Amino acid sequence: MAVRGVGLLTRLPLCVQRRSRVQLPILRLLSCPGTVAADPRREEQPSGSAETGSEDKTPKKRFSEGLYAVVEFCQKESVDSLQNGAHTPSMSTEAVIPFRSRYFNLKLKNPSNQTSQQSHIQCSNQLPPSSKKIFELLRCAESIDDQLNSLLKEFQLTEENTKLRYLTCSLVEDIAAAYFPDCTVRPFGSSVNTFGKLGCDLDMFLDLDEIGKLSAVKTAGNFLMEFQVKNIPSGRIATQKILSVIGECLDHFGPGCVGVQKILNARCPLVRFSHHASGFQCDLTTNNRIALKSSELLYIYGALDSRVRALVFTVRCWARAHSLTSSIPGAWITNFSLTMIVIFFLQRRSPPILPTLDSLKNLAGAEDKCIIEGNNCTFIRDLSRIKPSGNTETLELLLKEFFEYFGNFAFNKNSINIRQGKEQNKPDSSPLHIQNPFETSLNISKNVSQSQLQKFVDLARESAWILQQEGQDRPSPSSNQPWGLAALLLPSIANGMALARKKGKKPINETVKNLLESIKSNSAENSTNTHRKRTTSPQT
Ligand code: GTP
Ligand code: MG
Numbered sequence: 109m110a111v112r113g114v115g116l117l118t119r120l121p122l123c124v125q126r127r128s129r130v131q132l133p134i135l136r137l138l139s140c141p142g143t144v145a146a147d148p149r150r151e152e153q154p155s156g157s158a159e160t161g162s163e164d165k166t167p168k169k170r171f172s173e174g175l176y177a178v179v180e181f182c183q184k185e186s187v188d189s190l191q192n193g194a195h196t197p198s199m200s201t202e203a204v205i206p207f208r209s210r211y212f213n214l215k216l217k218n219p220s221n222q223t224s225q226q227s228h229i230q231c232s233n234q235l236p237p238s239s240k241k242i243f244e245l246l247r248c249a250e251s252i253d254d255q256l257n258s259l260l261k262e263f264q265l266t267e268e269n270t271k272l273r274y275l276t277c278s279l280v281e282d283i284a285a286a287y288f289p290d291c292t293v294r295p296f297g298s299s300v301n302t303f304g305k306l307g308c309d310l311d312m313f314l315d316l317d318e319i320g321k322l323s324a325v326k327t328a329g330n331f332l333m334e335f336q337v338k339n340i341p342s343g344r345i346a347t348q349k350i351l352s353v354i355g356e357c358l359d360h361f362g363p364g365c366v367g368v369q370k371i372l373n374a375r376c377p378l379v380r381f382s383h384h385a386s387g388f389q390c391d392l393t394t395n396n397r398i399a400l401k402s403s404e405l406l407y408i409y410g411a412l413d414s415r416v417r418a419l420v421f422t423v424r425c426w427a428r429a430h431s432l433t434s435s436i437p438g439a440w441i442t443n444f445s446l447t448m449i450v451i452f453f454l455q456r457r458s459p460p461i462l463p464t465l466d467s468l469k470n471l472a473g474a475e476d477k478c479i480i481e482g483n484n485c486t487f488i489r490d491l492s493r494i495k496p497s498g499n500t501e502t503l504e505l506l507l508k509e510f511f512e513y514f515g516n517f518a519f520n521k522n523s524i525n526i527r528q529g530k531e532q533n534k535p536d537s538s539p540l541h542i543q544n545p546f547e548t549s550l551n552i553s554k555n556v557s558q559s560q561l562q563k564f565v566d567l568a569r570e571s572a573w574i575l576q577q578e579g580q581d582r583p584s585p586s587s588n589q590p591w592g593l594a595a596l597l598l599p600s601i602a603n604g605m606a607l608a609r610k611k612g613k614k615p616i617n618e619t620v621k622n623l624l625e626s627i628k629s630n631s632a633e634n635s636t637n638t639h640r641k642r643t644t645s646p647q648t
Contacts, residue, residue: 176385187210191208194208194212197213205361205363207283207362207363209279210278210279210282211363211364234266234268234272234306234387236262236306236307237263237306242594243590243597245262246258246259247590247594251504252502252503252575252592252593253502253504255593256418256419257503259418259422259593260418263306263421263425264302264304264306264417265299266306269306270299270300272386273295273300273310274294274295275386276310276383276386276388277295277310277312278293279363280312280314280354280358280390280392283358283361283362284354287353288316290318291316292315292318293312293392294312295312295313296311296312296399296400297403298311299311300403300407301403301407302406302410302411303410303420303424303447305421305424305425308443309388309389309390310386310388310391311399312390312391313393313397313399314350314351314354314392314393316394317397344395346395347395348372350394351370351372351377351378351392351393351394354379355379355392358379358381358392362381363385364383365382365383366381366384367380367381368380368381369381377393378393379392397481398480398485398546398547401480402545402546404489405487405545406447406451408468408491408494409451409462412491412494412496413462416451416462418503419506419507419510420446422507423450423510424443424447426567426596426597427441427446427564429596430599432563432564432567437555438555439555439559439560440556440560441540441556441564442555445540445556448524448526448542448545448552451526452524452525453509453510458499459499460529461497461499461501461506462497462529464526464529466527466529468494469486469487469488471494472487472489473490476488476489483546483547483548484546485546504575504592507575507593508572508575508576510568511569511571511572511575512568512572514564514565517531517565518531519539519561521533523543523551524542525542526543526545527543527545535549538551538553538556539556539557539558539560540556540561541553571596574595575592578591578592
């Protein structure tokens with residue numbers, strides 16, 4: 109749930125806060141040296157994302173360009189008190205919308221008084237690491253396991269970044285509260301499911317359901333009193349109307365909210381915008397409670413075994429490095445689907461590393477019961493009641509086997525299904541079928557084209573081969589050569605193979621030989637496939 113008592117102060121000297129009579133239990137400073145262009149996520153934004161509506165009057169400093177702090181307060185009153193002590197800036201030539209946000213700017217009254225306080229402040233970086241840094245880290249690692257864990261450590265969301273996500277939700281909550289005073293806006297998806305990489309988008313859920321539950325049913329004599337409400341033909345239309353109005357408000361009044369797009373005809377209607385101060389690309393939805401449950405499920409899977417997140421991060425980075433994923437919607441595989449694929453793979457190990465969703469359902473107690481729109485979304489949430497896996501395989505082995513497994517998976521006839529943890533016949537002809545864990549008749553990868561799937565398979569095979577080679581011949585630590593995971597993240601993976609072949613290295617086992625043979629034949633097949641490319645459908 110978005111934390112009510114949170115405010116962001118920008119461009120500090122700290123003394124200004126201490127003068128206001130508010131409690132400051134947690135204070136963390138966040139800073140991001142670097143430029144806007146240094147943030148790879150920005151490069152990924154669709155070039156055509158038109159900015160609509162009024163021009164934003166928020167100071168044009170992004171999170172990467174200043175000194176910022178997320179401050180949490182114990183009491184909501186403290187934030188009120190802070191807001192009462194702030195004033196709306198007056199512009200000499202322009203007008204401003206006098207909205208009382210929880211994002212503040214702090215300016216020194218007398219800039220010459222600046223003390224050396226800032227040098228004692230511990231800052232935490234909010235940008236994803238550069239490729240250079242990653243390759244250096246991977247080169248210096250001691251083992252492939254170490255490489256996977258380092259990658260995870262560098263890319264995972266920091267505690268501060270997560271708090272900033274909650275704060276950004278509370279900004280939207282304050283705007284939506286003008287119409288729905290008891291609404292909540294909370295993050296879901298990779299911002300909270302522990303699989304988020306620094307720079308990932310911020311998925312927000314506008315929860316209006318709690319409003320109905322808040323009011324106790326009061327009776328006056330023989331009468332039952334209820335609100336007069338507007339009738340709308342369907343829940344979907346109601347969602348569209350609500351998001352449309354909130355989208356307008358964000359566009360016109362939301363400090364730092366730019367590029368607001370209302371995407372109301374999607375399967376799951378949403379409002380997309382950039383929040384300038386935090387640098388987050390935000391997707392606001394409502395009425396998709398199942399996505400919240402999916403986030404909770406992924407959180408549980410991530411917490412069950414330390415290898416899960418390391419493997420998911422690696423596969424996500426690998427897929428991004430080879431343009432298998434993109435932040436622009438299209439025929440490519442999504443990070444959510446990749447996570448499902450990794451979970452499925454870990455369910456297939458012997459002994460399994462992760463339990464199936466059905467077994468998590470069977471372990472559930474009455475307090476876990478959850479039915480959403482007729483879909484059974486029940487699973488156990490108390491981690492201590494799930495037996496740890498007896499599997500002791502290394503990350504290196506798992507990564508290699510992952511690529512071999514999916515390099516050989518019968519995608520043409522089988523579906524991936526984490527509910528049962530086993531391959532099942534595909535119910536339709538989509539190239540890739542990954543069963544939606546809660547709405548089981550849906551395919552979460554319906555959008556993936558045959559050519560994108562083939563690219564995934566080819567890269568998986570090549571990566572399996574590279575790791576196989578690595579096992580035999582690791583460069584000395586003093587050499588500058590990328591090895592292990594670094595070799596897999598290099599863009600010219602196919603060239604690397606050609607080079608290795610030239611050097612006369614031979615794959616050592618039959619599986620890998622077969623893989624190579626099939627790459628050859630599939631490449632030919634693939635080029636034919638590109639000609640009869642499927643029309644892509646929107647994401648489910
Ligand atoms: P990144 O944003 O890419 O880091 O990952 P993410 O998991 O946040 O994915 P995304 O922003 O695309 O979606 C947010 C959440 O919506 C996911 O975590 C899922 O819970 C849900 N979701 C995403 N895609 C699908 C889909 O195709 N089908 C269904 N049913 N839910 C989805
Ligand atoms: Mg997301």
